[in-house]
Structures are given as C-alpha cells and as structure tokens.
Amino acid sequence: MKFRIIxxxxxxxxxxxxxxxxxxxxxxxxxxALENNFGLKxxxxxxxxxxxxxxxxxxxxxxxxxxxxxFNSSFxxxxxxxxxxxxINRFGRSITPNTNLALSYTLYDGKKMQATFEKLKSQGxxxxxxxxxxxxxxxxxxxxxxxxxxxxxxxxxxxxxxxxYYDERLKITExxxxxxxxxxxxxxxxxxDISIQQTNLANIENQLRxxxxxxxxxxxxxxxxxxxxxxxxxxxxxxxxxxxxxxARSQNPEFLNIKKSExxxxxxxxxxxxxxxxxxxxxxxFGYNFNSNNAGxxxxxxxxxxxxxxxxxxxxxxxxxxxxxxxxxxxxxxxxRIQEEALFNQIENDLTSAFQQYENDKEIxxxxxxxxxxxxxxxxxxxxxxxxxxxTILELNDAQTRFNTVMNRxxxxxxxxxISELDLLTLSGRLVK
Numbered sequence: 104m105k106f107r108i109i110x111x112x113x114x115x116x117x118x119x120x121x122x123x124x125x126x127x128x129x130x131x132x133x134x135x136a137l138e139n140n141f142g143l144k145x146x147x148x149x150x151x152x153x154x155x156x157x158x159x160x161x162x163x164x165x166x167x168x169x170x171x172x173x174f175n176s177s178f179x180x181x182x183x184x185x186x187x188x189x190x191i192n193r194f195g196r197s198i199t200p201n202t203n204l205a206l207s208y209t210l211y212d213g214k215k216m217q218a219t220f221e222k223l224k225s226q227g228x229x230x231x232x233x234x235x236x237x238x239x240x241x242x243x244x245x246x247x248x249x250x251x252x253x254x255x256x257x258x259x260x261x262x263x264x265x266x267x268y269y270d271e272r273l274k275i276t277e278x279x280x281x282x283x284x285x286x287x288x289x290x291x292x293x294x295x296d297i298s299i300q301q302t303n304l305a306n307i308e309n310q311l312r313x314x315x316x317x318x319x320x321x322x323x324x325x326x327x328x329x330x331x332x333x334x335x336x337x338x339x340x341x342x343x344x345x346x347x348x349x350x351a352r353s354q355n356p357e358f359l360n361i362k363k364s365e366x367x368x369x370x371x372x373x374x375x376x377x378x379x380x381x382x383x384x385x386x387x388x389f390g391y392n393f394n395s396n397n398a399g400x401x402x403x404x405x406x407x408x409x410x411x412x413x414x415x416x417x418x419x420x421x422x423x424x425x426x427x428x429x430x431x432x433x434x435x436x437x438x439x440r441i442q443e444e445a446l447f448n449q450i451e452n453d454l455t456s457a458f459q460q461y462e463n464d465k466e467i468x469x470x471x472x473x474x475x476x477x478x479x480x481x482x483x484x485x486x487x488x489x490x491x492x493x494x495t496i497l498e499l500n501d502a503q504t505r506f507n508t509v510m511n512r513x514x515x516x517x518x519x520x521x522i523s524e525l526d527l528l529t530l531s532g533r534l535v536k
Contacts, residue, residue, distance in 0.1 A: 127330040129249050132322060136245045139323030143241060146234040153230040162220035166208035166385075175199045203390025210413070213380030218373035225370060229363040236356040239535045241321075246525055248318045252332050254518040255311040261510040262304050268486060268503055269297040275490060289496045296500065340524070344458045347531040351450050354532025358446055365439045372432035378425045381417035454530045461523040468516040471509065478502075478509040 137143060159165050176198045183191040209216065276290040316326040351358065392406045418425075485502035488494035528534040 125330055126333065128333055129246065129335075132245050132249055132318065133242050135322045135324070136241050137238060140237075140241050140321075141323075143234070143237055146230075146237050150227070150230045150234055153227040157220075157223045157227050159220060161223060162216045163209055163212070164216045164220060166206055169205045169207075170202070171205060171390075172202040173200070175201075197394070199392075199394045201390065201392045203388045205388040205390075206386070208385040209382065210385055211381070211383040213377030213382070215374050215377035218370050218377065222367055222370040222374070225363060225367045229360065229367065232356055232360045232363055235535055236360065239356055239529060242534060243525060243529055245318070245321050247522070248314060248321060249332065250518055250521045250525075252311065252314045252318065253335060253521075254514055255307055255314055256332065256334075257514040257517065258511065259304070259307050259311060261507075261514065262300065262307060265503065265507055265510070266297070266300055266304070268482060268506075269293070269300050271486065272489070272496075272499060272503075273297050276496065292496060292500075296503075342458065342461070342527060344455065347454055347458065347527060347533075348451055350531045350533060351454060352447065355450055355530065356532065356535070358443070358450060361439060361443050361446055365436065365443065368432060368435050368439060372429060372436070375425060375428040375432055378418060378421075378428075381415055383413060383415045385411070385413055387411040450530055454527070457523060457526040457530060461520070461527055464516065464520040464523045468513075468520050471513040471516045474509045475513050478506040482506045 183189075185191075273290070273293040276293045280287050280290045315329065319326050319328055353359075387410060389409045390407070394405070482502045482505075485494060485499045489496070489499045525534070
C-alpha cells in the first residue's frame with residue numbers, strides 16, 4: 104500500500120514538472136484571443152442585433168391586427184321639452200361599451216417592402232463581414248506578438264550558445280596570465296567582452312518577459328501567467344501572386360464590406376423609388392358596439408358586424424423630396440464605387456509589394472543559413488588556433504563578433520519571412536476563411 108502511495112506521489116510530482124509550464128501553441132493562442140476579446144464579444148452582439156431585425160413584419164410584409172376596446176358612460180340631469188307637448192325631466196345615464204378587431208394589410212407599395220427586407224438581410228451580412236475584419240485583426244495581432252516571442256527566444260538561444268565561447272576564451276586568457284604566458288590586458292578584454300554579452304542577454308530576457316505580458320494581454324489573461332511557445336522552424340510556402348489577387352477580390356474583409364455597402368445603397372435607392380408608385384392597403388374590422396340610454400329617443404342599440412375595404416394612395420407632389428432622395432442615393436453609389444476601385448487598387452499594389460518582399464525574405468533566409476555555417480566553422484577554427492597560440496585575441500574577437508552578427512541576422516530573417524507571409528495572408532483574406 105505504501106509503495107502505491109509513493110508511486111502515485113512521484114507520478115503527480117513528475118506530471119507537475121512536465122505540465123507546470125504549458126506550451127502555448129499558436130492555434131491555442133488564437134482561439135483564446137477569439138474567445139476573450141472584448142471587441143469580438145461586442146461584435147457578436149451586433150450580429151445578433153442585426154439578425155434580430157431580419158423578419159418580414161419589420162419590412163411591413165405582414166398584416167397588423169389590433170384589438171381595440173373602450174367603455175364610456177355618462178350621468179346627466181336631463182330636461183327635455185318636445186313639440187308634441189311631452190316633457191322629460193329626470194336623471195339620465197348612458198353606457199357605451201365597444202370592442203373590435205382591426206386588420207391593416209399593405210397589398211402593394213411599389214415593392215418597397217421587398218427592398219426593405221433585402222436591405223435588412225444585407226445589413227445582417229455586413230455585420231458578419233465586419234466581425235470577420237475584427238477576427239482577422241485579432242489573429243494578426245496575436246501572430247505578430249507570438250512571432251516576436253519566437254524571435255526573442257531565438258536571439259536568447261544563440262546568445263547563450265555564444266556565451267560558451269566567451270567563457271572558454273576568458274578561461275584561456277586567465278590561465279595564460281596566471282602562468283605568465285599571456286598578458287593581463289587579454290584577460291581584462293575578455294572579461295569586458297563577456298560582461299557586454301551578459302548585459303545583452305539580460306536585455307533580451309527582459310524584452311521576452313514583456314512580450315509574454317503583451318501576449319497575455321491580447322489573450323485576456325493575467326500578465327503573471329508564464330508559458331513556453333512552439334520552437335517553430337520556418338518552412339517556406341510557394342504562393343501565386345495572381346491567385347492571391349483573385350482571392351482578395353472575394354475574401355478580403357475590407358473589400359467585401361465596401362461591396363456590401365454598395366448593395367445596401369442600391370436597395371435604399373429602390374426604397375426611395377417606390378414612393379413614386381401608388382400604395383394599396385386592405386383595411387378590415389370585426390366589432391361589437393352597444394349603447395344603453397334611459398333618457399333619449401333610442402334607449403337600446405346593439406350591433407355586431409364585419410367591415411372591409413381597400414384604400415389607395417398616390418403621392419402626386421411632395422416638393423421634390425423623392426427625387427432628391429433618389430439623387431442622393433445615386434451620388435452615394437458613385438462615391439462607393441470610386442472607393443471600391445481605390446481600395447482594390449491599393450490592395451493589389453500592397454499584395455504585389457508584400458509578395459516581392461516575401462520572396463526576397465525567403466532568399467535572404469537561405470543565404471543567412473549558409474552564412475551561419477561558415478561563421479560557426481570560422482569561430483571554431485579561430486578558437487582552436489587561439490588555444491594553440493597561433494592567433495591573437497583580436498582575431499578570435501573578430502570571429503566571435505562575426506558569428507554574433509550572422510546569428511542576429513539569421514533570427515531576424517526568420518522573423519521577417521513570417522511577417523511578410525502574414526501580410527500576404529491578411530491582404531488576400533486567407534488568414535480568416
């Protein structure tokens with residue numbers, strides 16, 4: 104029994120060590136951000152609000168039925184003299200309860216109802232497109248910070264790697280100085296150089312912590328939550344600029360939003376044009392009327408019946424309001440078309456530039472990977488020569504500086520490729536499908 108308890112305890116401790124600091128994948132980070140983002144929560148409510156307005160009655164396509172009821176009474180002292188000589192002088196009362204069901208139904212209004220209903224549906228679709236834009240921006244921001252963390256971790260990794268060379272160089276120069284085979288100046292120079300590297304290391308570690316805080320902020324989490332990220336090595340993908348431009352026309356949220364605005368404006372114009380045509384309404388009521396009067400010619404009156412009729416209205420003159428509204432819709436449509444052309448031209452130019460940048464960044468990355476191998480081999484040879492005393496500390500320092508520079512460029516090249524690819528996916532609309 105004790106053995107089982109010990110095994111269970113060890114397993115629990117081991118599980119805590121393994122899972123204590125969770126590896127946060129990029130897809131997990133995106134999902135958390137989409138779930139917790141306050142702007143997206145508000146946008147979803149906007150979609151609900153827009154969809155809540157999409158029903159035929161809101162466009163006037165269904166009849167309206169009202170139940171009307173009233174109860175009136177009066178109490179009066181009545182004094183009446185009739186020409187036949189009769190005289191009435193008494194306290195009178197009148198009771199009049201009435202109730203009816205009234206129906207009103209628009210049979211024809213110049214197709215305004217149909218245009219309004221289609222406009223409501225388009226507004227609901229536009230709310231979804233605007234939500235897609237927010238989703239895209241959220242995912243893009245998460246990816247930017249996530250890639251920045253990968254860049255900083257890559258920088259941190261190579262700085263720790265190069266520190267081993269500085270430590271070995273410091274050890275060699277100290278031993279040579281102690282036994283009198285080297286100068287103290289070389290030792291002090293090595294000590295100063297390693298101090299500079301330690302400072303660089305501390306700065307990168309601080310930047311890394313701050314980037315993790317920024318990512319936690321985008322995810323709506325506590326800034327104190329620590330995590331690891333995926334050690335992603337870039338694998339280049341090939342894209343067709345022509346395909347990206349075509350996809351942008353059908354998937355870019357900003358472009359789709361302005362297209363939907365054109366559609367809504369066209370439907371608003373149809374609404375305005377409908378006022379040029381007549382309106383035909385069906386009106387009907389079914390009611391009960393009752394009147395009881397003890398001091399009039401008719402002391403009791405009761406009726407139950409159905410009334411129905413059709414009315415038509417045609418506006419002949421309104422001071423030019425309808426024409427002005429139609430003209431305003433046409434002008435708005437022209438503005439939206441110009442904006443659409445300008446936006447797509449901008450997207451096409453940005454995509455072309457982003458594509459060229461992406462191809463260039465991939466080529467630079469390939470070159471920097473080759474440079475790293477050369478610089479690393481050069482550093483290893485320089486260190487061995489320095490150990491054997493066949494090279495000076497200046498030559499070794501030059502090799503270390505060169506390796507440091509090449510590694511920094513390599514990490515930056517990896518980051519640049521990811522960023523330029525992100526630009527391509529965002530502009531083409533592939534980032535959110």
